[in-house]
Amino acid sequence: MDKEQIKKELIQHIIEYLNLSDYTTEDITDDMPLFGDSGLELDSIDSLELTVMLEREFGVKITNPTEGRKILVDVNSMADFIIANKEKADK
Secondary structure, eight states: OOHHHHHHHHHHHHHHHTTOTTOOTTTSOTTOOSBSSSTTOBOHHHHHHHHHHHHHHHOOOOOOHHHHHHHTTSHHHHHHHHHHHHHHHHO
């Protein structure tokens, strides 16, 4: 699976898991901030949902909360994390 495909799936799963019914896949860009005053404005409960989603849908686990803050920045950073950790798991 290439990075573009992963990003498309991530956006679909984010909308589904977080019940973001006001958003479509076209509304969420790869570099849109997930947290903070701009972008999706997600909260700490949402970050837990995203962590669960990454494990269920992509088989990758965030074990360190500090690391999680760097991963759950935007769709690009999440896709990079999935690719890096999939490669480790495949070896």
